[in-house]
Amino acid sequence: xxxxxxxxxxxxxxxxxxxxxxxxxxxxxxxxxxxxxxxxxxxxxxxxxxxxxxxxxxxxxxxxxxxxxxxxxxxxxxxxxxxxxxxxxxxxxxxxxxxxxxxxxxxxxxxxxxxxxxxxxxxxxxxxxxxxxxxxxxxxxxxxxxxxxxxxxxxxxxxxxxxxxxxxxxxxxxxxxxxxxxxxxxxxxxxxxxxxxxxxxxxxxxxxxxxxxxxxxxxxxxxxxxxxxxxxxxxxxxxxxxxxxxxxxxxxxxxxxxxxxxxxxxxxxxxxxxxxxxxxxxxxxxxxxxxxxxxxxxxxxxxxxxxxxxxxxxxxxxxxxxxxxxxxxxxxxxxxxxxxxxxxxxxxxxxxxxxxxxxxxxxxxxxxxxxxxxxxxxxxxxxxxxxxxxxxxxxxxxxxxxxxxxxxxxxxxxxxxxxxxxxxxxxxxxxxxxxxxxxxxxxxxxxxxxxxxxxxxxxxxxxxxxxxxxxxxxxxxxxxxxxxxxxxxxxxxxxxxxxxxxxxxxxxxxxxxxxxxxxxxxxxxxxxxxxxxxxxxxxxxxxxxxxxxxxxxxxxxxxxxxxxxxxxxxxxxxxxxxxxxxxxxxxxxxxxxxxxxxxxxxxxxxxxxxxxxxxxxxxxxxxxxxxxxxxxxxxxx
Amino acid sequence: xxxxxxxxxxxxxxxxxxxxxxxxxxxxxxxxxxxxxxxxxxxxxxxxxxxxxxxxxxxxxxxxxxxxxxxxxxxxxxxxxxxxxxxxxxxxxxxxxxxxxxxxxxxxxxxxxxxxxxxxxxxxxxxxxxxxxxxxxxxxxxxxxxxxxxxxxxxxxxxxxxxxxxxxxxxxxxxxxxxxxxxxxxxxxxxxxxxxxxxxxxxxxxxxxxxxxxxxxxxxxxxxxxxxxxxxxxxxxxxxxxxxxxxxxxxxxxxxx
Ligand SMILES: Cc1cc2nc3c(=O)[nH]c(=O)nc-3n(C[C@H](O)[C@H](O)[C@H](O)COP(=O)(O)OP(=O)(O)OC[C@H]3O[C@@H](n4cnc5c(N)ncnc54)[C@H](O)[C@@H]3O)c2cc1C
Ligand code: FES
Numbered sequence: 075x076x077x078x079x080x081x082x083x084x085x086x087x088x089x090x091x092x093x094x095x096x097x098x099x100x101x102x103x104x105x106x107x108x109x110x111x112x113x114x115x116x117x118x119x120x121x122x123x124x125x126x127x128x129x130x131x132x133x134x135x136x137x138x139x140x141x142x143x144x145x146x147x148x149x150x151x152x153x154x155x156x157x158x159x160x161x162x163x164x165x166x167x168x169x170x171x172x173x174x175x176x177x178x179x180x181x182x183x184x185x186x187x188x189x190x191x192x193x194x195x196x197x198x199x200x201x202x203x204x205x206x207x208x209x210x211x212x213x214x215x216x217x218x219x220x221x222x223x224x225x226x227x228x229x230x231x232x233x234x235x236x237x238x239x240x241x242x243x244x245x246x247x248x249x250x251x252x253x254x255x256x257x258x259x260x261x262x263x264x265x266x267x268x269x270x271x272x273x274x275x276x277x278x279x280x281x282x283x284x285x286x287x288x289x290x291x292x293x294x295x296x297x298x299x300x301x302x303x304x305x306x307x308x309x310x311x312x313x314x315x316x317x318x319x320x321x322x323x324x325x326x327x328x329x330x331x332x333x334x335x336x337x338x339x340x341x342x343x344x345x346x347x348x349x350x351x352x353x354x355x356x357x358x359x360x361x362x363x364x365x366x367x368x369x370x371x372x373x374x375x376x377x378x379x380x381x382x383x384x385x386x387x388x389x390x391x392x393x394x395x396x397x398x399x400x401x402x403x404x405x406x407x408x409x410x411x412x413x414x415x416x417x418x419x420x421x422x423x424x425x426x427x428x429x430x431x432x433x434x435x436x437x438x439x440x441x442x443x444x445x446x447x448x449x450x451x452x453x454x455x456x457x458x459x460x461x462x463x464x465x466x467x468x469x470x471x472x473x474x475x476x477x478x479x480x481x482x483x484x485x486x487x488x489x490x491x492x493x494x495x496x497x498x499x500x501x502x503x504x505x506x507x508x509x510x511x512x513x514x515x516x517x518x519x520x521x522x523x524x525x526x527x528x529x530x531x532x533x534x535x536x537x538x539x540x541x542x543x544x545x546x547x548x549x550x551x552x553x554x555x556x557x558x559x560x561x562x563x564x565x566x567x568x569x570x571x572x573x574x575x576x577x578x579x580x581x582x583x584x585x586x587x588x589x590x591x592x593x594x595x596x597x598x599x600x601x602x603x604x605x606x607x608x609x610x611x612x613x614x615x616x617x618x619x620x621x622x623x624x625x626x627x628x629x630x631x632x633x634x635x636x637x638x639x640x641x642x643x644x645x646x647x648x649x650x651x652x653x654x655x656x657x658x659x660x661x662x663x664x665x666x667x668x669x670x671x672x673x674x675x676x677x678x679x680x681x682x683x684x685x686x687x688x689x690x691x692x693x694x695x696x697x698x699x700x701x702x703x704x705x706x707x708x709x710x711x
Numbered sequence: 712x713x714x715x716x717x718x719x720x721x722x723x724x725x726x727x728x729x730x731x732x733x734x735x736x737x738x739x740x741x742x743x744x745x746x747x748x749x750x751x752x753x754x755x756x757x758x759x760x761x762x763x764x765x766x767x768x769x770x771x772x773x774x775x776x777x778x779x780x781x782x783x784x785x786x787x788x789x790x791x792x793x794x795x796x797x798x799x800x801x802x803x804x805x806x807x808x809x810x811x812x813x814x815x816x817x818x819x820x821x822x823x824x825x826x827x828x829x830x831x832x833x834x835x836x837x838x839x840x841x842x843x844x845x846x847x848x849x850x851x852x853x854x855x856x857x858x859x860x861x862x863x864x865x866x867x868x869x870x871x872x873x874x875x876x877x878x879x880x881x882x883x884x885x886x887x888x889x890x891x892x893x894x895x896x897x898x899x900x901x902x903x904x905x906x907x908x909x910x911x912x913x914x915x916x917x918x919x920x921x922x923x924x925x926x927x928x929x930x931x932x933x934x935x936x937x938x939x940x941x942x943x944x945x946x947x948x949x950x951x952x953x954x955x956x957x958x959x960x961x962x963x964x965x966x967x968x
Pocket of ligand 2: 766767768770775793795796
């Protein structure tokens with residue numbers, strides 16, 4: 075397998091410029107002769123489809139929701155980073171680059187990260203021009219805040235609805251191209267397979283989720299922007315429909331899967347309340363700017379928060395990380411919460427929770443200021459828990475939030491299958507082993523608005539394309555395979571529901587491949603997942619019919635893929651014998667319990683190659699070079 | 712608590728539907744409404760019946776996927792709350808709960824509680840954007856915008872496109888939805904160049920989709936989970952009238968020969 079990342083040479087500041095000059099262009103008159111498929115209409119897919127349409131390509135864009143406006147990106151609350159340095163507080167492209175490489179615990183590719191930081195400034199300009207109503211100061215200029223522990227204020231936001239407003243911007247640009255006839259939108263249509271002909275991605279197999287009809291769609295290139303796979307844990311902050319199916323089936327067609335085990339666990343989510351729970355709700359990280367996190371000093375202290383005197387509280391983040399305190403990075407804050415709960419000091423009915431307390435901030439700033447800053451978040455919290463955070467401290471607990479792993483891509487965002495490009499959370503990403511807050515929106519839009527338009531053009535201009543259509547044997551075979559998979563799922567008629575399997579898988583993943591992992595647990599989990607998968611194919615009960623709107627069937631297909639992916643994640647986590655970012659191996663920690671990287675052996679991307687059903691996949695490595703940011707142990711003390 | 716549900720069941724667009732009664736035993740007050748339905752559905756699947764189809768995704772009140780009538784009120788009628796955010800603590804043991812899809816000619820029922828809202832997308836496609844292609848934008852701070860205007864734009868832009876406004880309007884009008892987008896862009900300098908064209912095209916598309924006429928009843932504002940103010944309709948009407956007036960063909964000058 076060829077893992078040539080195609081990184082341009084020269085000084086890092088000039089690489090993207092150089093690449094753009096070296097990339098071949100498609101003659102404007104020829105663009106309409108190329109057909110491009112974009113799967114996904116979130117920030118990454120929506121921005122890509124709109125921009126490719128503007129350039130003149132014929133685009134077909136797919137999403138599984140009823141409208142492209144509903145992609146999971148819509149749920150992002152906090153904000154989007156950009157190295158504008160509007161606040162004159164010392165930010166720069168280089169600093170954003172540096173922070174991202176360091177935040178990712180030195181497991182990201184420097185050149186990609188540098189480009190991301192460079193492009194970040196254009197994203198804000200583009201979104202403002204589209205009419206995205208970013209927060210502003212009284213002077214009329216854009217407002218910024220510091221986010222997720224960054225020491226500069228580089229985060230742009232639109233109340234607590236940044237993802238929504240950015241997505242609506244991209245969606246509107248997309249609708250404009252739909253109106254112009256350049257993009258054909260196929261909502262409620264789910265990609266179920268990738269068609270590879272002569273080694274190139276040439277189309278997809280997709281199911282119309284209303285009629286159940288399965289069709290082949292051919293193209294000259296395929297772009298996947300299908301989001302993250304955090305729902306392999308069943309409970310996560312992701313939307314219910316978020317899934318791995320598109321990238322997983324592409325993996326099974328030969329695309330390498332990069333760092334599948336890198337998962338981000340977000341420290342500030344509303345704790346689980348019962349077994350019926352269907353998802354976890356994120357409470358924006360911005361709350362940590364003013365809230366103080368604590369647990370009782372004593373184990374098993376069941377007094378209510380207001381009965382616990384100051385001297386019997388442990389503000390553990392402030393104690394352990396005095397210089398970053400409550401703003402310590404996500405992975406560190408999450409692990410610390412787990413540790414105090416494991417010690418028996420957790421709060422709330424399940425003992426899996428810590429307090430996020432605003433009483434000091436309310437005393438200092440007044441309730442009015444706090445309401446202005448966080449009013450909508452406090453409302454969400456109260457709606458869900460029935461408790462008023464102005465008077466009772468919030469309870470929070472970490473939850474799965476984001477997956478840094480995904481399909482391996484080179485500098486051009488192309489996977490190991492020529493003509494298959496992967497954008498946004500679906501690729502193995504620029505975030506290394508841990509993503510900084512407000513950087514996913516930035517990456518999705520960077521990939522979609524500013525990178526893929528160039529690199530895809532280069533691919534189309536450099537290749538010759540044989541004429542192929544739906545009758546090509548590869549297309550016919552892929553279609554037949556998908557149809558038979560659907561039939562098979564419906565025919566099992568076993569005794570367990572799809573979601574009971576999904577929950578069981580999620581629990582295994584959370585217990586063994588979650589915030590803390592060890593070799594023995596990972597091996598055990600991999601074995602159990604294989605067993606669960608076997609049971610699934612014998613005993614699942616999928617209701618309804620194939621030729622119909624059938625939500626059980628949709629989720630059955632997705633869970634079937636999660637049951638395979640989960641096992642790969644456990645293998646990946648076991649082989650990576652170090653701790654880095656969100657991947658914490660209990661065997662590899664410093665004496666004071668911090669993650670211990672092993673740069674000598676693991677400063678690489680692990681890229682897994684599929685070998686066939688029930689065969690062990692092969693692990694390849696892309697070595698990472700750190701020419702600019704010297705790896706050091708991350709310290710937030 | 713134990714509830715009795717009466718749910719609209721319909722196989723597809725072409726087949727007539729009907730209300731069906733289900734028991735929902737042992738409902739926990741911390742469940743969301745959709746989690747309560749999840750549990751009912753698990754039971755149905757194990758009994759070999761088809762689960763109740765309803766649309767949902769984020770379950771955080773922001774994607775606009777979910778939505779149906781609960782006892783005749785869109786999203787159940789709790790202030791600023793979508794059904795995915797509605798918790799069962801608002802119900803009491805023994806309650807009978809009637810659950811039906813949005814009803815509007817422009818939103819045909821596709822299955823059970825799922826309706827086709829693609830008309831909304833077509834309204835946006837007819838002009839709900841600023842025509843700015845990627846790459847041609849000036850610096851984000853090149854154009855200061857009065858904070859108050861930007862805040863008003865954001866109030867309107869908060870629409871999640873769920874369709875509750877249409878469902879709760881006795882005329883099944885889409886004026887709040889369409890007005891929200893027109894008003895969002897009308898409050899910003901970026902929206903000005905296309906402001907007239909936009910209002911003309913979007914309003915015409917809205918009418919072509921068979922939504923009803925707005926007669927200022929205000930049910931839409933009352934049930935909107937995002938609190939979109941009814942002023943956006945006035946703003947739309949203002950823009951539309953002004954634009955249609957200017958669009959009138961020049962009056963022929965009748966000459967006496
Ligand atoms: C609650 C929450 C808050 C967040 N807040 C922030 C934040 O403040 N700042 C930040 O930077 N990041 C944030 N993130 C992360 C960020 O929102 C996501 O990483 C990002 O939006 C992903 O965008 P995407 O375009 O890659 O994918 P998505 O938005 O997930 O879009 C995926 C698209 O693919 C489609 N799709 C998927 N599978 C298929 C298939 N098989 N066939 C057809 N279509 C398919 C879907 O329909 C959808 O259109 C947050 C995430 C969560 C969960
Ligand atoms: S499911 Fe997204 S708004 Fe209810």
